[in-house]
Amino acid sequence: MRLSRCFLPVMKESPSDAQIVSHKLMLRAGLVRQTAAGIYAWLPIGWRVLQKIGQIVREEQDRAGAIEMLMPTLQSADLWRQSGRYDAYGPEMLRIKDRHDRDMLYGPTNEEMITDLFRGDVKSYRDLPRTLYHIQWKFRDEVRPRFGVMRGREFLMKDAYSFDIDEAGARNSYYTQLLAYLRTFQRLGIRAVPMKAASGPIGGDLSHEFIVLAPTGESEVFYDAAFEEFDWAQEALSYDDADGLKALFEKVSTTYSATDETHDEARWAEVSPDRRREGRGIEVGHIFYFGDKYSASMGLKVSGPDGSMVTPQMGSYGIGVSRLVGAIIEASHDENGIVWPETVAPWKVGLVTMRGDDEASVQAAEDIYKKLTAAGIEVLYDDRDERGGVKLGSMDLIGLPWQLVIGPRGLAQGVVELKCRRTGEKVELSIDSALERLTA
Template sequence: MRLSRYFLPVMKESPADAQIVSHKLMLRAGLVRQTAAGIYAWLPLGNRVLQRIAQIVREEQDRAGAIELLMPTLQSADLWRQSGRYDAYGPEMLRITDRHEREMLYGPTNEEMITSIFRDAARSYRDLPRTLYHIQWKFRDEVRPRFGVMRGREFLMKDAYSFDLDEAGARHSYNRMFVSYLNTFARMGLRAIPMQADTGPIGGDLSHEFIVLAPTGESDVFYHSNWERPAELSSVDFDDVDGLQTIVDTYTADYAATDEKRDEAREAEAGAELRQSRGVEVGHIFYFGTKYSASMGLKIQASDGSDVIPHMGSYGIGVSRMMGAIIEASHDDRGIIWPDSVAPFAVGLINMRADDAACSAAADALYKQLQDAGVEVLYDDRDERGGAKFATMDLIGLPWQIIIGPKGLEKGVVELKRRATGDRVELSPDEAVAKVKG
């Protein structure tokens, strides 16, 4: 993509109402624009990142055995009355009346709808276990939306729902999602710490939230210093009940808790290794038994002919919130530093002298070579000074920059820069293409 033809409205200064780093950089880098309180338009560069994040989430859900569908944003109030949550949910729910005076709502979550769908289709134990998910927009009418996409009113979310014959099966489904989340966040370059959490309006008695450490986070978190060390998760067999349980036990052995769930005894055991920070919640998983299946009349015929009420769980990842969390965890004073896996483009190609015929010809040729090699490239072909081009590329944070200038061309080389480290090296054009492709 040529930057001269792209829509990338970058800003030199941060808006006064942007309070945290991710909000400031998302606005300055032309990723989003606010259209109403807590509601954002996703501009082309931001939308590319959003789709990258969603695709990683999708791949890891599929790998864990979940099945994708798509449910609507608007829901009938009658569904929520069946579960008893319509009046209990609170003012965060946006309630709507259509032209026929039917009560509707903009879904903040989908436990009722998915239970209704499954209830009308599943009949016997052969239909279980199943985990269904979708990636869909949600709306929660926050009284004070702030921090950009970190606490907005409209947000993109992956929510999954598991159905099992009994508690043992449901806990295995829970563990599958627990491990899937570890993989998901690791692929985005994040270390997300699972912490035992309150279940809130979702319900149930088992819940973990996944927290990314960030100074501007919304929650106080306390954790053992072991969580600051890199961790590797080897290949996983999602059908191995004992193996998954061992992974979950391993990842919850070291102390980690939000302020609401602090355990003084375990903190005393951690001693000098106890750390305190702020954190951003990027995912939340719940096991809540038969809360929704029982209230909504979901019954399954067991192998012995008796009726059983399936056990359920739900599992959310804030896809749009993830973008803010990644920026909070990966930036410097010049701008964003995207992990390779979610970057909107792999490389930024900078023509230092758009008014020089030789430079432009070499840059055009390298642009085509990168495209032919399958490398997604943003080509800054604008007639701007070099400093402005460097500032834009550092701000938007693409993993690689290839710089073409007259002096390098005389030597037959281009300059390759790694955004995360600032390291620069002179290579032939072919070597630079091979490096960024690798």
């Protein structure tokens, strides 16, 4: 992408209404613009990050055997009356009347709708187990939206729903999503610690939150440093291995972690002091096993192996996709701007000419841009008519993993500069070597 043809407005100053670093950086680096209280437009660079996060979430859901679909944003109030949640849900539910004066709502979650869809089409235990998910915009009418996309009103969520014939099956589905979550967050380049949680308005008795440490987090968290050493992606664990999944769950359950809501001082005292980690955290995922709460209230039954009718056991599994953009920035930035993990960076390489009026520099940049693009590498080429220092500042701000900088003096000696955004390390090397490193 040529910056001169993109839409990437960067700001020198932080807007005064942004209180936390991720919100400030998302505005300054041109990821989002607020269009109404707690509602944001995703500009091209923000949209690229959002898509990359969504794609990793999708790939790990697919790998775990969940099936993608898409439910609509607006729902009929009647569905929510069947579960009893329409009246129970507070003013965070955005209630709407259509032109025929029918009660609708902007879905904050989809337990009722998926149960209704399942009820309409699934009749036999042979169609179980099944986990369905979608990645769709939700709305929660927060009384005081703040912190940018971290606590917005319209937000993108991945929510999955599992249906099993019995509790053992439902627990296996729960463990499957637990592993999928651990893998997902690791691939996103952040440490999200699973914590036993109270289940709140979803109901049920088994629930974990996934919390990213950040000073601006909403809740206080406590965990054993062992969580920092687990490598979930490397766990040679198959989703077909029920015993292995159960062992994973035991490992997560027996290693101490808690929010202030569930914190247990007695158990905390048993954790060796050098392994105690405390801080504030941001919730980026939440999973629930809630048994027959919705299937029973909404009359979902399937015929069992012996012909009798059975009420399926359900769970639901959320990831805050748009919130993750903020959470990743909270966890990964420095004084100059964002430092994207490579897996979610909007582009891998920023290509900069220090002198846009130097013919040789421009020619070299065009050549490198073509070669990297042809090799399938995502490049943002800053071809604007700006001073070199301004371009380098923008590149640090938007935080691409690599900067390839072309200056007239270096070029005369056949070298360019390659800078790693995370470490700040710069090396001078030939164009060919730089290309080789970036395409390796």
